[in-house]
Structures are given as structure tokens and as C-alpha cells.
Amino acid sequence: MFFTCGPNEAMVVSGFCRSPPVMVAGGRVFVLPCIQQIQRISLNTLTLNVKSEKVYTRHGVPISVTGIAQVKIQGQNKEMLAAACQMFLGKTEAEIAHIALETLEGHQRAIMAHMTVEEIYKDRQKFSEQVFKVASSDLVNMGISVVSYTLKDIHDDQDYLHSLGKARTAQVQKDARIGEAEAKRDAGIREAKAKQEKVSAQYLSEIEMAKAQRDYELKKAAYDIEVNTRRAQADLAYQLQVAKTKQQIEEQRVQVQVVERAQQVAVQEQEIARREKELEARVRKPAEAERYKLERLAEAEKSQLIMQAEAEAESVRMRGEAEAFAIGARARAEAEQMAKKAEAFQLYQEAAQLDMLLEKLPQVAEEISGPLTSANKITLVSSGGGTMGAAKVTGEVLDILSRLPESVERLTGVSISQVNHKPLRTA
Secondary structure (H helix, E strand, O other): OEEEOOOOEEEEEEEEOOOOOEEEEOOEEEEOOOEEEEEEEEOOOEEEEEEEEEEEOOOOOEEEEEEEEEEEEOOOOHHHHHHHHHHHOOOOHHHHHHHHHHHHHHHHHHHHHOOOHHHHHHOHHHHHHHHHHHHHHHHHHHOEEEEEEEEEEEEOOOOHHHHHHHHHHHHHHHHHHHHHHHHHHHHHHHHHHHHHHHHHHHHHHHHHHHHHHHHHHHHHHHHHHHHHHHHHHHHHHHHHHHHHHHHHHHHHHHHHHHHHHHHHHHHHHHHHHHHHHHHHHHHHHHHHHHHHHHHHHHHHHHHHHHHHHHHHHHHHHHHHHHHHHHHHHHHHHHHHHHHHHHHHHHHHOHHHHHHHHHHHHHHHHHHHHHHHHOOOOOOOOOOOOOOOOHHHHHHHHHHHHHOHHHHHHHHHOOOHHHHHHOOOOOO
16 A cells, blocks of 8 residues: 655555454554554655766767756656656665666667767757657656656767867858848848939939929920910800801891892783783683684584494494394204204114214214325325325325224214114113
């Protein structure tokens, strides 16, 4: 059972008994063993001077490094305190410090072996962080926490760091010279910029003055244009007024001429009226009398012609009625004849049809031979056999006529040869 007594030490009470006595105090029950042993462990912060002499770095350069570490047993964490009790119970503070120092020195040497001199020399913070990280992960298992670690010193026996210092010094000097040159350059640039800005300001000032002069000239020109325009407008107004006055004078003169002309026209109209009256007395009256006479004669002649036309029209009408009556009588006779023929057809049928065909055959023959009668010249071509001359033409016509019954039969369905051998049927 552990009891922490103060911030700088821890008291451990341990013991063994088969029937331990029980003590009640303040409402609490304490079981006290028969055999008791009290041990203390220091919780003070230990300062360790971690030295690593002539450790070869990654490139094989031996250097010596000294670091300062602050460590302590963590009494607030029960697990770490238990681990520390298991490791260091019964040991003195010097023994605990020696164990922690050996652990830190080992990790410091390991970190040095994995880094170059330049990395350790130039980036001490990185080296310190790596040693702190690795050592803390190892010492925490012992119940010890690393409070801090700082790289105190780096030195070597080969003047390697001195050479690096020289190189660094040369670099710094070079940088100083470059910085000085750059400063001079920047000063020159700034001076040139200042001069340029001064010249630019001067030019801008001159430009503004030129702009002001230009604006003045433009406004003066605009004012001059306006003055000249007003002067020209006044001159034109004067000329216009003169022209208007002249126009009014001319209009009045024209009006006087118009009045004079109107008076002349009135005199001429009076003269024309006088001459018209004279003409009417001498010419128009006799002419109107002659016209009246001719109109009367024309009306009489027109009446006579109208009467003749009406007589002729009546004659034509009567003649037309007579012709219409004759045509109607003829049409009625033909209709009656057709009716009789129809009755005959009904009575005799095929014989009546044959009669009509025979009646039309001469007309058909006439139509067939008609072109021959109107021909002025006929040219016959023969192969050497048969008749020649007019007999040939007659034979051709007779041959056409002999084929006529067949054509009639194809067109009407009536055979002339069969009708001639059939007896007549009566109703």
C-alpha cells in the first residue's frame, strides 16, 4: 500500500500477518499488518550533466557533446510511481541519478551516431528534441519523466568545428559584403527612383500646365466661336430682314399689278360680253332656227323608219310563226312515222332491222366511194399479176362493199345473210 507524503518524497508501508489487527479511527477502518516496513523514495528533480566524449557521427567525425537534462520520479501518476518503486526502492538518489544518466547518455550517443556534425551544429533544437523524445519513451517505463533536455556544448579535437566556424565566418563576411552591395544597390535604386519620381512629378506638373493651357485655349476658341456665331447670326438676321423688306415691297408691287390686271380683265370681259351679244344677234339666232328645223325633219324621218321597222318585224314574226308551225307539223309527222316504224319493228323485228340496214347501205357505199369521186389523179402500183387500170379500182371498191355485211354484223350483231333465209315472224 503506497501513501504519498509531501511533494518531495513517497513513503511505502508494507508488511505481512495471518490475523492482522483492525484499527478504527475517524470512521475509517485500517488493517495493520503484524510485520511493518516503511521505505522512502525521493521525488526531487534531478539535474544530470550528460557527456558523450569522442562519439563518431554519421560521416565518421568524432565530436564531444554535453547536454543538461532535468528528470524526476512522477509521483502524481500511480502507475509510474509503482514502476519507480519496483525499480529504485531501496536505492539512494545518487544511484537513481546514475541510472537515469547512463540511459540518457546512451540515447544521446545513438542520436549523435545517426546525425552529421553539420546537422548537430546548425540545428541544435532538432538534436535536443530527438534526444528528449527517445529518452522519455525509455525512462517512462522506469517511472522517471524527462522534464527538459538542452544541448550545452559541442567540441572536437580535430578543429572540425573551427573549420566550420571559419567557413561560416567567411560565409557571414561574404553575406555581409553582398548585403552591403545590395544595400548600396538598393540605395542607388531608391535614389534613381526618387530622381525618376522627381522628374515624373516635374513632367506631370508640366503636363498639368499644358492641360490647363489647352483647356484655356479650347475654352477661348469655344468663346470665340460663340461670339463669331452670334455676330454671324446678327449679320444674317440683318440680311434676312432686308430680304423680307424687299419681299414685302415686291409683294405690294405685284398686288398693284394684280389689281391693274384685274381691271384689264374686267374691261376685256365687258368687251367679250358685248361681242357675244352681237354674235348672238347675227349668228346664233339664225343657227338655232336652222337647228330646230333640222331636228323636226330628223324626228319625222325617225318616226317613219320606226314604223317601217315595226312593219318588217311584224312580218318576220308572222313568217317565223308560220315556219314554226310547219316545223312542228313536220316533227309531229316524223314522230308519227317513227312510231309507225317502231310498231313495225315490234311486228317484224329482224326484218325491220334488215330493212333499215338495207336502206342505209347505199349511203355507206356512197361515203366509201366519195373520196374516189373527188380525186383528181389516181396512181396504181401492181406487182405484175391481176387486172390493171379502172377495173382494178372498181374491183377494190367492190371488195370493200363485199366486206360491208361482216362489218355490220360485228357492229350490230345482225347477219344480213341469215336474215334473208329466215321466215318473217309476226306478232
